[in-house]
Amino acid sequence: MNLRVEEYDKQLFNDLKIDCMKCAGLCCVALYFAASDGFPMDKNSGVPCKFLDEGFMCNQHSALRSKGYKGCTTYECLGAGQKVTQVIYKGENWQSASQKKKEMIEVFIKVKKLQEMKWYLTDALTFSAAEPIKIELVNMIEETEGLTQSAPEEILKLDIEKHRNKVNRLLKELCYLVELSVINLKVAKAKDRKKFVPGHFFMGKNLSNTNLIGADLAGAILIGANLKNADLTGANLIGADLRDANLRDANLSSCLFLTQAQINTAQGSEKTRLPKELVRPMWW
Numbered sequence: 001m002n003l004r005v006e007e008y009d010k011q012l013f014n015d016l017k018i019d020c021m022k023c024a025g026l027c028c029v030a031l032y033f034a035a036s037d038g039f040p041m042d043k044n045s046g047v048p049c050k051f052l053d054e055g056f057m058c059n060q061h062s063a064l065r066s067k068g069y070k071g072c073t074t075y076e077c078l079g080a081g082q083k084v085t086q087v088i089y090k091g092e093n094w095q096s097a098s099q100k101k102k103e104m105i106e107v108f109i110k111v112k113k114l115q116e117m118k119w120y121l122t123d124a125l126t127f128s129a130a131e132p133i134k135i136e137l138v139n140m141i142e143e144t145e146g147l148t149q150s151a152p153e154e155i156l157k158l159d160i161e162k163h164r165n166k167v168n169r170l171l172k173e174l175c176y177l178v179e180l181s182v183i184n185l186k187v188a189k190a191k192d193r194k195k196f197v198p199g200h201f202f203m204g205k206n207l208s209n210t211n212l213i214g215a216d217l218a219g220a221i222l223i224g225a226n227l228k229n230a231d232l233t234g235a236n237l238i239g240a241d242l243r244d245a246n247l248r249d250a251n252l253s254s255c256l257f258l259t260q261a262q263i264n265t266a267q268g269s270e271k272t273r274l275p276k277e278l279v280r281p282m283w284w
């Protein structure tokens with residue numbers, strides 16, 4: 001059962017792909033990590049990581065997982081880093097313009113949130129059910145894109161939550177339309193699906209071989225859950241915590257709002273079916 005359209009504007013996804021060569025290692029400066037989260041050491045937000053080299057690349061890149069920096073391999077800025085460096089600051093960086101370092105970090109964190117909203121809206125456009133709200137989705141992508149290209153002072157003043165509410169209204173509409181299309185399929189598989197209360201706690205639960213078609217798993221805690229061979233067609237996975245979840249042989253090809261960062265933290269196999277725009281992690 002495929003709920004996605006065959007043809008969509010792949011260009012829209014290009015802006016959401018990371019290009020570390022065009023960034024100045026912003027995530028390695030902006031983000032904190034801590035030994036209590038499983039890292040080998042603590043690093044505060046705003047402090048450049050000691051492994052960041054002169055060209056803003058990680059000098060531990062090929063050994064990150066074996067050295068305990070798994071979190072670094074799962075992080076995804078969705079293109080915020082290169083946008084902040086190249087578009088907003090026109091090639092300036094936190095070293096060449098060190099007086100702007102704090103500002104750049106705050107701008108990066110906000111632009112990352114906007115890029116994430118753009119990812120959800122773009123993902124929404126790939127569903128056949130989105131047809132009735134297609135124009136609104138495209139307009140909201142353009143509006144969000146416009147915000148990511150504002151001057152730093154405008155971005156700092158931006159009420160992100162207000163904008164997120166507008167985006168969420170559209171995403172909810174899409175969920176409703178996908179739900180209708182799942183019901184309208186009237187296949188036994190769709191009728192037998194399991195219903196969940198949003199935000200449910202499934203840490204370590206065995207959901208293998210489960211029919212999760214159209215399930216609302218928004219914000220669900222699925223840490224270490226067994227989803228082997230589960231069917232998540234039309235399931236809403238926005239914000240779901242999939243750390244160490246077993247996605248081997250699961251069907252996620254038509255689930256809603258899944259991100260690369262979520263996939264990077266989970267376990268999967270060659271047979272895990274992913275949405276077209278997501279990349280199978282090389283450690284699967």
Ligand code: SF4
Pocket residue numbers: 027028049050051052057058059060061069072
């Ligand atoms: S270990 Fe490498 S990827 Fe992780 S923060 Fe440091 S420089 Fe960046």
